[in-house]
Amino acid sequence: MSLFAYQFTQDLVDWYESEQRDLPWRRSRDPYRIWISEVMLQQTRVDTVIPYYENFLKKFPTLPALANAHEDEVLKAWEGLGYYSRARNLHGAVKEIAASYDGVVPNDPDKFRELKGVGPYTGGAVMSIAYDFKEPAVDGNVMRVLSRVLYITEDISKQKTRKQFEEHVREYLEMTEPSKFNQALMELGALICKPKKPDCEQCPVSKLCVAREKGVVEQLPIKAKKAKPKDQQVSCAVIVDENERVLIEQRPKEGLLAGLWQFPAVLGHEDDLSSVLHDQYKLDISLQKESDVFKHVFSHLKWEVSIYTGTIATEEDHQGVWVNKQEFQTYSFPVVYQKIAKHYLGW
Ligand code: SF4
Structure with missing residues (x-):
């Protein structure tokens, strides 16, 4: 000893x-x-x-x-x-x-x-x-x-x-x-x-x-510098219908933020987002680009999230998950999407 x-x-x-x-x-x-x-x-x-x-x-x-x-x-x-x-x-x-x-x-x-x-x-x-x-x-x-x-x-x-x-x-x-x-x-x-x-x-x-x-x-301590987080451009759509319900989707079960919920989003720009809305949700909607950009830093990635908003008539055959304010609160969202919800919906 x-x-x-x-x-x-x-x-x-x-x-x-x-x-x-x-x-x-x-x-x-x-x-x-x-x-x-x-x-x-x-x-x-x-x-x-x-x-x-x-x-x-x-x-x-x-x-x-x-x-x-x-x-x-x-x-x-x-x-x-x-x-x-x-x-x-x-x-x-x-x-x-x-x-x-x-x-x-x-x-x-x-x-x-x-x-x-x-x-x-x-x-x-x-x-x-x-x-x-x-x-x-x-x-x-x-x-x-x-x-x-x-x-x-x-x-x-x-x-x-x-x-x-x-x-x-x-x-x-x-x-x-x-x-x-x-x-x-x-x-x-x-x-x-x-x-x-x-x-x-x-x-x-x-x-x-x-x-x-x-x-x-x-x-001290001595620590090798980590690689800088990689920039990723994300585009996301906040779409509400006339009954004040918003379209949300679940992220894949594997990978970053697995299984959490978000507004429909893509890695890429407006055109990529419109294609997803069309292919996945049968939505052809004119989107408005908002001026705010939301940033979120992960350990290895840096997101810049551009927001597009749109309103749509309430129809029976809408695809995807549409939720009102109360229902929205029961789903789990990453912080950046919580901020977006607060900013654009006041939820
Ligand atoms: S252990 Fe840390 S706080 Fe204590 S004397 Fe050493 S450097 Fe200072």
Whole structure:
């Protein structure tokens, strides 16, 4: 046991015990609740997650309740959080637990990691926080803190570097309570050792931090630059009929924003949109191009959505799904389409 490791784990856990934030998922050791929070917190800020977490647990208070829900209900509760494959994978994994483990989250890190969408981070976080397994939970926050404390200068986007961090954490977990230690590392990254301007004066492990001693805190972690998101032109049609119903369609079951709903849209320009409206919905309608362009950035793509509007007589034989305001609220839409609905329909 190294003296450094002993001091580091002690100081960090002591600090965590007195300074930790009172977050809703910390009020329970229920693995289901912790799991939901960890999935929601991926790529998403704590303040954004809290209302979603509370609402989600009101709707699906237990694992069987979520397992029995229809996927549309789950996506509706996730609407606006983004990265919807997280919700679909979570739902798939929960169903698997209901079918194979009597509805109880397996008390076994290997079995838990075999479930759909459970990667090394989520596996480690849930197993350590709920059951105190000595499992590392290494995400970007944790790598930032440790690369500074230990002065690790390898590229953190490489799998090999992540493994290196996991090995360090495994060593520390031998001498502390895994649940508290893993959360303490995350908390330090969130509150003190932030990406920019870390508050080293308030840091409980500043005496042990090599990057601080060397004066290179803000140069770490080292991370290879990601490719710039690719631009995509999207054209979308907001078409209402005389009964104030609007035409919507479901996105394909696979791929980006799979299974969510939108106004009829194409990758391309007005002509492409008109062809789809004609071929798919038998609509020949004169569209008006609006001046606003809605932008949405995904991790690898940047959408520029141009809007076309039109009104059509109400006829019996309209194809597609036409919904009024009330019905509209029951479908799940990506954020960019929610904004468009608000702007053009006031819904
Ligand atoms: S001393 Fe500064 S850089 Fe080092 S761990 Fe603490 S906050 Fe981060």
